[in-house]
Amino acid sequence: MFFSSLFQLAVKSVAQHIHNEKIPLDFHLNTKSSNAVVRELLKLDPENIRKLEKYRKQLSKLTELDLRKCRIDERVVLNLKNFKLNSLEFGELHLLKREFPDPTNIYGIDVVSLLEEAVNTDSREIMIHLGFTGQEEAFMSGWEKKISKLFPYLQSIKIIFKRFNERCPFSSFCVSFPNLRVLDISYARDLSSLNGIKNLRNLQKLVMCNAGIRNFHGYQELSELKNLKVLEVSGEE
Incomplete structure (x- = not known):
């Protein structure tokens, strides 16, 4: 039996009191x-993300x-600058279209402007993990x-979207993040090969569940990753 x-127990108690807003502010x-x-607070209710503004000093x-x-809305994003973050998972970016529009693209957002608004200078210097999900x-x-x-100094990126294409060539992506140790590109259906991945010389873990590489030769450059320790590959569930 697990106890x-x-x-x-203390974490759950504090989270519950913040959730109920029945906790003094002097902590x-x-x-x-x-x-x-x-x-724990976000497990209780994802809407509790808005409480981080009220309790930003305590947390x-x-x-x-x-x-x-x-x-997530603009107010939540702007409040993130109050924290010195080294790991940030955004989730579905398309939900932010109205908040951070890309004027050159009626279908998407300007993800660069979004991150500039969300992350302060200190966080940029220590951020080692970044994750987001969305259409290309x-x-x-x-x-x-x-x-x-x-x-x-990013060491880990988790990107879940359907295509690496002319908007984001996979080889260009690898050249841009040479220090990566962890890369998750699951569900990248139109990824024909891993050409360019040899540039990720420090890569230790690669996750590509349900990725769309069908040709065995598309994996050839993996043999050049001398530090790769974990490779997770799977087909349709």
Whole structure:
């Protein structure tokens, strides 16, 4: 039988009190506690993401944030600048079309402007993981080069969208993020090969579940990744 630790019980208690807004404001949590409380808070209700604005001082040590189940608007995005984040999962980018439009693309958003608004200077210097999901129309041409300049120390990227194409050639993507250690490109259906992945010389883990590579020769450059330790490949579930 599994018993929760005192820390886990305390985290659930604090999260529940924040959820109910029945907690005094004279508390400050450290990094470990802030990350754990916010994870629990968003499990209780994804709408609790809006409570981070009210409790931003108490949770100021927050460094990890997963927004995949949250409904995000401009106010939520702007509040993220109050935190020094090293890991950020955005979730469905198409839900932000009205908030951060790309004037050159009626179908998508300007993901670069979105990240500039959401992440402060300190976060850019320490960000090691970034994740987002969306249709390829959500990415303006050249986005990967601009994001690599915003976040020079990224080690992990999780991108779930259907196509690497002229809007984002896979080879150009690999050249833009040479320091990656973890890459998740699951569901990239139109990815014909992994040409260019040899540039990710530090890559240790590659996840490409339900990716669309059908030709065995498309995997040839994997043999040049001497640091690759984990390869997750699967077909349709």
